[in-house]
Amino acid sequence: MNNRRKNGVFAAIRMAAASHHLLTAGTILCVAASVAASLLPPLLLARIINHLTAGLPLTFLAVLLYFGSLALEGVLSSAQESLLVLFGQKMPHALRSEMSKKLTLLPASTLVAQNPGEVAARFSGDVDTVEALFTSGIISMVADACRIISIMAVIAVKNTGLALILLLVLPLFAVFTRHVQKRMLAAQLDNRRAVAAVSGQVPETLHNIRTIRALGLETYMERRYDRCIGESYSAMERTNFYDAIYSPVVLVLNAVVVGIVMLLSASGNAVVLNLFGMSVGTSVAVINYISRIFAPIESLGMEIQTIQSAMAGVKRIDAFLAQPERVIAEEQKTAARGQVELSHVTFGYGEKPVMCDFSMTVGQGEQVTLVGRTGAGKSTVFKLLLGLYQPQAGTVTIGGVDASAIADRERRTCIGCVEQHFSRVPGTVLEQITLSDPQITDEMAHRAAELAGIDTAIQALPDGYDTVCTEGMFSQGEWQLLSIARAVAADPAVLLLDEITANLDAETEARVLEALRRASEGRTVLSVSHRIYENLGSRTVEIKT
Ligand code: ATP
Ligand code: MG
Numbered sequence: 001m002n003n004r005r006k007n008g009v010f011a012a013i014r015m016a017a018a019s020h021h022l023l024t025a026g027t028i029l030c031v032a033a034s035v036a037a038s039l040l041p042p043l044l045l046a047r048i049i050n051h052l053t054a055g056l057p058l059t060f061l062a063v064l065l066y067f068g069s070l071a072l073e074g075v076l077s078s079a080q081e082s083l084l085v086l087f088g089q090k091m092p093h094a095l096r097s098e099m100s101k102k103l104t105l106l107p108a109s110t111l112v113a114q115n116p117g118e119v120a121a122r123f124s125g126d127v128d129t130v131e132a133l134f135t136s137g138i139i140s141m142v143a144d145a146c147r148i149i150s151i152m153a154v155i156a157v158k159n160t161g162l163a164l165i166l167l168l169v170l171p172l173f174a175v176f177t178r179h180v181q182k183r184m185l186a187a188q189l190d191n192r193r194a195v196a197a198v199s200g201q202v203p204e205t206l207h208n209i210r211t212i213r214a215l216g217l218e219t220y221m222e223r224r225y226d227r228c229i230g231e232s233y234s235a236m237e238r239t240n241f242y243d244a245i246y247s248p249v250v251l252v253l254n255a256v257v258v259g260i261v262m263l264l265s266a267s268g269n270a271v272v273l274n275l276f277g278m279s280v281g282t283s284v285a286v287i288n289y290i291s292r293i294f295a296p297i298e299s300l301g302m303e304i305q306t307i308q309s310a311m312a313g314v315k316r317i318d319a320f321l322a323q324p325e326r327v328i329a330e331e332q333k334t335a336a337r338g339q340v341e342l343s344h345v346t347f348g349y350g351e352k353p354v355m356c357d358f359s360m361t362v363g364q365g366e367q368v369t370l371v372g373r374t375g376a377g378k379s380t381v382f383k384l385l386l387g388l389y390q391p392q393a394g395t396v397t398i399g400g401v402d403a404s405a406i407a408d409r410e411r412r413t414c415i416g417c418v419e420q421h422f423s424r425v426p427g428t429v430l431e432q433i434t435l436s437d438p439q440i441t442d443e444m445a446h447r448a449a450e451l452a453g454i455d456t457a458i459q460a461l462p463d464g465y466d467t468v469c470t471e472g473m474f475s476q477g478e479w480q481l482l483s484i485a486r487a488v489a490a491d492p493a494v495l496l497l498d499e500i501t502a503n504l505d506a507e508t509e510a511r512v513l514e515a516l517r518r519a520s521e522g523r524t525v526l527s528v529s530h531r532i533y534e535n536l537g538s539r540t541v542e543i544k545t
Contacts (some may be wrong), residue, residue, distance in 0.1 A: 176249065194232035499528050
């Protein structure tokens with residue numbers, strides 16, 4: 001395994017931002033302009049009121065400027081929102097591409113250990129929260145922070161006393177915000193975990209629905225769902241509680257600060273007036289600014305929740321992207337064809353060993369049946385030959401080439417595998433055979449279907465090879481024939497057959513075995529099944545553990 005790709009969420013986002021540099025620059029400019037524009041209306045209003053209280057006439061230009069500044073603020077704020085949404089939408093695309101790429105690079109051992117629901121939740125919910133990080137999170141938060149700082153600077157010039165009060169209040173408020181932030185992050189994480197567990201249970205339930213119904217396990221399943229949903233609900237309740245107390249605290253603070261400043265500015269004390277005294281126009285501007293400084297702080301609270309939920313998502317996506325990747329083999333000059341050999345192989349899926357110092361050789365064109373008790377490691381030998389796992393000791397080679405060193409593109413031309421159950425992919429019958437592999441032409445697919453004895457059944461379908469596959473389209477035996485066609489489509493030198501006739505009735509089995517006899521000609525065949533052993537007359541290799 002290697003770790004060549006170290007891309008995390010933020011690396012993917014940086015790359016996406018760089019490839020949309022005009023949009024990125026436009027968004028940043030718009031945010032800066034929107035912050036600057038929000039400072040204008042109170043200043044212009046103060047001038048108008050000061051003019052009026054001084055008994056001067058109100059000019060049309062002053063009114064135009066005031067309303068113009070309000071319009072400009074509104075336009076820039078809407079433009080900021082629109083650009084943030086546009087910018088944010090680029091992120092899920094970049095992230096999902098990165099995650100899909102990662103999925104193809106994970107080794108088999110990691111993939112089988114994954115909970116499908118959890119992985120699905122990372123692709124959907126977690127990525128959505130990262131999108132929200134941009135549409136209503138980080139950038140809005142930076143804009144709000146800039147608004148707060150610039151309003152503080154204007155207030156310091158207009159009313160030093162108020163600036164001092166705010167300097168006292170705001171750090172306390174920041175501590176309160178941080179406290180809420182920490183509690184909410186913990187609740188968000190709990191909720192995500194519980195939701196992921198529920199998502200994991202849905203495919204599991206559907207997959208096992210027959211067993212659940214047959215054994216009457218509905219109540220047990222219901223209890224499992226209830227537990228996870230209950231955990232999620234209680235985590236959401238905690239989040240809602242902090243969310244609910246945050247906004248009222250901001251509103252009360254706003255009212256208290258305005259009240260104090262108004263009282264002090266109306267006092268007759270010269271020293272107090274020195275700090276808090278102001279004209280009528282300035283006091284209107286200052287009240288306006290106070291509400292404008294609390295409004296972004298209030299939205300900071302909302303943004304905290306967005307960012308926290310996104311950070312929980314980022315952590316989970318980062319953990320997914322940080323998983324070690326399988327070694328990607330370089331393409332060989334000559335395809336791996338010839339003798340199949342396991343030499344002194346020791347292997348286990350974890351701590352528990354499956355085989356110890358196991359050796360076997362199958363000559364080119366030879367047909368061998370693996371025998372051994374259930375759990376002995378017969379399917380494991382196939383997994384090693386397919387390069388899905390690497391032995392802890394010893395070597396697994398095909399035509400002298402290490403099985404894990406066969407490049408992905410070449411694997412199908414070296415080795416084909418048929419299992420007990422056919423894995424249907426979404427698409428047409430032709431795509432079941434080719435698996436959309438460009439190196440397999442339509443002619444190759446048709447030839448493989450003929451060899452497997454399924455060509456006539458396919459031709460009889462409404463759209464022949466282009467018929468979209470549905471579950472009841474073929475009988476169990478026909479699916480197995482299609483599976484053989486898929487395995488031999490690239491004309492591999494080695495064919496692996498794992499219990500492929502296990503669930504078939506005698507008549508269907510005979511049909512499959514006949515197809516196998518044709519498909520096996522000239523190939524090295526390793527099979528697990530006594531019927532195949534009898535039919536092909538192959539020698540046996542016993543797997544003992
Ligand atoms: P059967 O005849 O029942 O198909 P088998 O000989 O094919 O058995 P394997 O499937 O190779 O046996 O399994 C060998 C051992 O490895 C078993 O004990 C099994 O539980 C274990 N095993 C198989 N796959 C995994 C896996 N993905 N993770 C952990 N253990 C596994
Ligand atoms: Mg098996």
